[in-house]
Amino acid sequence: MSSPTIHFENTGRNFRGKWALRGMNATISPGTICGVLGANGAGKSTLLRLLAGWLPVSEGRILVDESPMRPTAIHLRRQAMLLDDATGPTKRENGASVQDLCDTIDNYQADRPGIENEVADWFEKLDVISVYKSRPGEMSKGQAYKIAMIGLFVTAPHVWLLDEPFSAGLDASGLRILEEQMAQHAAAGGIVLFSSQWPEHARRLADWALVLHEGSLEWSATPETLPTAKETPPSLQAVLQGLGPQ
Numbered sequence: 320m321s322s323p324t325i326h327f328e329n330t331g332r333n334f335r336g337k338w339a340l341r342g343m344n345a346t347i348s349p350g351t352i353c354g355v356l357g358a359n360g361a362g363k364s365t366l367l368r369l370l371a372g373w374l375p376v377s378e379g380r381i382l383v384d385e386s387p388m389r390p391t392a393i394h395l396r397r398q399a400m401l402l403d404d405a406t407g408p409t410k411r412e413n414g415a416s417v418q419d420l421c422d423t424i425d426n427y428q429a430d431r432p433g434i435e436n437e438v439a440d441w442f443e444k445l446d447v448i449s450v451y452k453s454r455p456g457e458m459s460k461g462q463a464y465k466i467a468m469i470g471l472f473v474t475a476p477h478v479w480l481l482d483e484p485f486s487a488g489l490d491a492s493g494l495r496i497l498e499e500q501m502a503q504h505a506a507a508g509g510i511v512l513f514s515s516q517w518p519e520h521a522r523r524l525a526d527w528a529l530v531l532h533e534g535s536l537e538w539s540a541t542p543e544t545l546p547t548a549k550e551t552p553p554s555l556q557a558v559l560q561g562l563g564p565q
């Protein structure tokens with residue numbers, strides 16, 4: 320499959336009678352970095368989890384190159400990878416770093432000659448060689464996130480889904496490398512969606528911004544046209560005022 324286009328078609332997810340996301344319609348083209356913005360509870364993580372195939376939709380659908388994403392569509396799920404905000408702590412409790420990486424490479428059928436060297440290079444670049452042999456629970460949050468990043472970089476699925484990467488405990492060098500890789504991935508035709516509560520992240524990094532408010536898409540536009548809280552119509556003011564620094 321070449322780089323896919325993603326279509327949200329009236330996508331919705333309901334948890335025990337409450338809609339976390341509803342009526343979502345959007346198209347994301349290959350080569351796009353998309354910032355998903357919204358205050359706490361807006362529906363950002365739900366959107367990313369649905370797109371990763373971690374959860375089934377309750378209504379509508381998400382098409383990845385014409386095929387509906389769903390948890391059992393393993394071939395389609397391999398087109399995307401989600402690093403969520405539990406990536407660090409969960410992995411720290413449940414698995415050793417190198418074993419996690421092997422599992423990721425295996426799950427994404429990405430094994431190839433020389434991949435060990437690529438992994439070793441990333442350990443060095445990301446300054447995590449010291450945790451190479453760490454047992455579960457021995458890594459910091461940022462170190463665990465870096466190990467997950469290595470899995471993303473070496474498997475390189477078409478769609479990168481990063482839930483709150485700016486709160487993942489990365490140091491300046493780790494963040495710079497992640498941002499460089501995001502840009503390179505999009506330049507090569509891939510898609511990156513990241514969530515954030517800060518419009519400045521979208522203005523700095525994204526080609527497109529989706530603003531969610533209480534499970535609804537309130538704004539979909541290029542980040543430069545994202546208004547500041549003072550300039551917005553009343554419906555959007557509440558969204559932007561709930562976000563971080565303008």
Ligand SMILES: Nc1ncnc2c1ncn2[C@@H]1O[C@H](COP(=O)(O)OP(=O)(O)OP(=O)(O)O)[C@@H](O)[C@H]1O
Binds near residue numbers: 358
């Ligand atoms: N597994 C779940 N069970 C029940 N309700 C859920 C579940 N996951 C999310 N929700 C609810 O769905 C809504 C959207 O949650 P979501 O995690 O998508 O928001 P978010 O924008 O990522 O928030 P935050 O910035 O706080 O991480 C919230 O009201 C939340 O309580």
